Amino acid sequence: MATSRSTPASRARSTRPSPPRAISTRSVYPGTLTDVTGGDGAGSTSSPTACASASGRAGAQTSSSSTTPPGRPLVAVRGTAARPVSGTTGRSAGSGRSRVGPIWSPPPSGASRVVFSDLVHATTPSRTDEAETSANDHIRRTNLQRVLTLLHYRGPRRRPEIALATGLTRSTVGLLVAELAQRGLVTEVVAPERGRGRPSPMIVANGDGVCAIAVNTESSVLTVALVGLGGVVHQVLVEAVDGAEDPALTCDRITRLVAELVTCAGPERRILGIGVAVPGQVQVGDGVVRHAPHLDWREVPLAAMLTAATGLTTTVGNDAAVILGATSAFGDGLANDLVYLVGRPSGVGGAIISRGRLVHGASGYAGEWGHVPVAQPGRPCVCGGVGCLETEVALDRLLAVAELDGDDPEQLAAALIRRDQPELETEARRQLGHLEVALRTVVNALNPGTILLGGFLAALLDSRTEHERSALVARAVGAAAETVTIRGTYGDAEQVLLGAAELAFVTLLRAPDLVGPA
Template identity: 40%
Template sequence: MTTTGGTPRALVAGAHSSNDFMRQRNLSAVLTMLHHDGPQSRADLVRRTGLTRSTIAVLASELEELDLVRALGATAVPGQVGRPSALLEANAQVAAIAIHPETDAITVGIVGLGGEVLRRVRYDTAEPATARETVRIVRTIVDGMRADLGAECRIVGAGIAVPGMVNTSDGRVLLAPHLGWKNESIAAALTRALGVSVVAGNDASVGATGEFAFGAARGVQNLVYVNGTPSGIGGGVIIDGVLLRGMGGFAGEMGHTLVNSSGTRCHCGRIGCLETEVSLERLLPYLGREHIDEDELDIALGLGRDPALLRELAHQVDFLSEALTNFVNLFSPDTVVLAGYLGSLLSVSRERLTDAVRLSPLGGHVRSIRLERAQLRSRLMLVGAAELVFERTVLPVLPSDPG
């Protein structure tokens, strides 16, 4: 998967517009900029790409003809003499269906180019829905949304973010323990039910993709994303703008990095994995709660003074720090993004965790790595699942079949 961040690496100044390959890359890069970074004038695009005004004009009108980009109308810039510049924006009516099954709900959204969530339905379930039930529920919700959205909305595909091991090449879920799914051909089943092609991805990879395109890691090229959920800790690594997949698409199981040889036994069979030492489940008894959402947790941790709670917090932050130092040494990212439960730990221990990503145990020098909390919160899984679709279907601006 190739995603283009803020730097237009695909562009070559003065590219030969007669060259179809280069033209397509330039179309793709301009559309990706408008999609990820919002409305921009032709002058902005000239400045950011290094292409000539006439090349940008040709690319923009071609994207407008394909109805992937629309003109927003002229806006006068205060103090600017001369013709006001019209803004171009990605057409939000070109949209993807986004699906996120969890243990207690299935959320379905329609996400337009530009990352706007146009529609969203959360369907609560008393217990985790089976794969078959999930397909049936999603189909019913999507049928209702399609009737509501009208003919102008062009659905280009669907993406599903699954909390489990997903073979990204064929969309099969090998194992999603918390959903009780095993060896489910979820992408194929959804494709039959919805009549559009469906891409499946692991929820942590989807989160990395979403934060990279629209959130805390927008504009960077190298990202380590680590997410804490009730199902454990997962992650995604993007290097030079490309998500690391590994064989079968299983790369990024950061939760099973060993951090404590005298720790707790993990469900994977080993002792002292990151996700057994750092978990919301371990913390809840100290808060006197059985469940807590991210916003409530931020408040509870900010106000917490109980010594036992603070000891447990310090224990978890120490092990998270160990793991982050390892990840930084392995991947040398520009930015580390912590999401979910780990974002809450960052809000109360920013200094300790920042030291962990900035101090090299090898050289002892301070590195300029940014440590950020994920920004997209409740939109993340929908925006990320839609991005799986856009980056395969729309953003490459593939030529249509001749004739």
């Protein structure tokens, strides 16, 4: 169950919103200016409070500031003052942290990455006539992809570093950077260099000028964020939702929040589209939510609804796959044979990587670990089953026992690790017992090299001793348990936004040459 971050004021504002309104923004692709009428335009709710707080932060992030860590992003919680997102740091384009996971390069030994185009069946914009694309154009596009993808996922680089990383000559890199700059996709920042000689400019993905809107739909909280190229989170809006609601209402709500972000972003920012993470089964290709039990949605054409309402191309993906993709792309790479389980407010999701590739299953819905049966008899589950993993291993039950409100996941993690609250410790042991049943099934069925636990499952894991952690997979059959590594990963609140934005960025990364001049 989602943990409400609402306030009485925000609850009061969670009544039926206005109909979808027209949003006018500038498309990154020439000839496809988005100015679509999706309603009567009434009820514009541009929030001065949210806009002022957000634009104060975003406005400070000029292109040249990309080499300066922006610090924690502001989140505008409806009806309250802006505050930082707990556990969310945003990404500084100038952080210089090593990034693994570009689409184009072989992964380092033992590491793999989720390719976002696998999640969305991304295509280049329809105006492209591939038959007329010459071989030279194809090579140029590929090289532009390589350079932009490197800067997007791994952060700023000097030209010689780009040449080294891509294997391209310095002169070719110079031409490619010039073209990317002309299209407004990268900027140059002169950074002081140690030693003598001229300072060498740093090439930075233009996270301030090229953005996507990320949406995360939980059962009681809706989050909408403006995310810049390079993984810079500019602004986050959070709104309470009173449980499962009609998808049309959620679409209205998202449309209104997107309009606020577009207004705050201003005309100088180009917005590529919207990416939405949904806790449920999403049909890859057309963004139809087949079933999202915690939202009580079935067969909802969410991508088409939001595209029509906002005029921004919308792509929808499963939240766990989206988080894993961002963890892979912006993180340290992933094991080639990995099972991922993430405990979120809306339940337990998951995904599978086998031999370096995301496993989709026959229809694209593999990885629903939250609905593995672990208790008989057990509690009824929203999926219609009984005794599913997520009915027994649940964040809201831990929060209730710990008497926490869920606003700060680090508080729960700290309480679990202290192990000084007897009731919480009892509940943690009970939940870990059920998690062990699920992990036994995981190991027996898939023989993964790594089990990665995210969200509150990571906190549960990290609260245990080494011996207790090993016991979670020790009862699997035979030799499979001998080689599996189990570890936790944090940051899903940030990763879900970065990953959702990637759903919109993936088309750009495939064809930077189709972007019009800045």
